[in-house]
Amino acid sequence: MMERRLGKLPPRYDARTYRFSSVLATRVPEVPDSQDWSEGVPYQMWGNDRFGCCAFAAHAALTATWTKAAQGLVVLSSEQVLQNYSAVTGFDPLTGQNDNGTILLEQLGHWKSRGFVRPGQTKDYLTAYGVIDSHSVNGIKRGISYLGGVLAGVQVPRGFMDLPAGASWDWNAIQDHAFVGGHAIALTGYMPEGVFFNTWGRRTFMPWDTLLRICDEAYGLVSRQNWLTVRGVSPKAEDIHGLVAEMSAA
Numbered sequence: 001m002m003e004r005r006l007g008k009l010p011p012r013y014d015a016r017t018y019r020f021s022s023v024l025a026t027r028v029p030e031v032p033d034s035q036d037w038s039e040g041v042p043y044q045m046w047g048n049d050r051f052g053c054c055a056f057a058a059h060a061a062l063t064a065t066w067t068k069a070a071q072g073l074v075v076l077s078s079e080q081v082l083q084n085y086s087a088v089t090g091f092d093p094l095t096g097q098n099d100n101g102t103i104l105l106e107q108l109g110h111w112k113s114r115g116f117v118r119p120g121q122t123k124d125y126l127t128a129y130g131v132i133d134s135h136s137v138n139g140i141k142r143g144i145s146y147l148g149g150v151l152a153g154v155q156v157p158r159g160f161m162d163l164p165a166g167a168s169w170d171w172n173a174i175q176d177h178a179f180v181g182g183h184a185i186a187l188t189g190y191m192p193e194g195v196f197f198n199t200w201g202r203r204t205f206m207p208w209d210t211l212l213r214i215c216d217e218a219y220g221l222v223s224r225q226n227w228l229t230v231r232g233v234s235p236k237a238e239d240i241h242g243l244v245a246e247m248s249a250a
Helices: 021-027 054-070 078-089 104-113 137-147 208-214 241-249
Strands: 128-131 150-157 179-191 194-199 202-207 215-222
Touching (some): 021 241, 054 104, 054 179, 054 194, 078 104, 104 150, 128 241, 137 179, 202 208, 208 215
Antiparallel strands (some): 150 215, 179 194, 194 202
16 A cells, blocks of 8 residues: 655644635635646655655645646656755655654745745745635635635544545545544645545545545645746736735735
């Protein structure tokens, strides 16, 4: 059976973190029934079969999703993913020591202020981020539709760890619901029945009721570097600069 690792540490709550839900509701008053940026994206394992680097595999998945839709596909190597994991947590890629997982807010703060390595000579800097209500289906839909993806943290039941790679995560289809740890995933598409996400190298489907049971944190991300086309707008021709200005003024 394929090896799989978890690695998301418990959520850290900070009152200073921008609250995204109301702003997205204003900018996306009519939520599309479906929006899938994940189709055809070459997701990879990115080392998450050996180490608890799921948060950084999710970063790589979001980067690939955004750039495939907006510019030209950028795929991080496993070595780059582990280098980013090391920069935030002190993990040693050579020895495997300090493989203790990641607090997502720490990852996001580092991504925004210090950047992550990526293919090419420039670092990847996140423009802005904010909390989305992890139990709001419409909030998550808006984040995916408008921003190209949502970084989510979930608690994984043991039954999901035994599923074939790429099999749907359906709470009602497994017997063992005991939670075994936290996991970071990139939510990059949805339809009326549920959400598409990347985990362990596969595009995977999860019904909405399952996501609402297991999700304990969610973040909307703004990446001008990856999500804007050469015309300076998103793939849906939306102006992201006004959103960034509004967030900066808050």
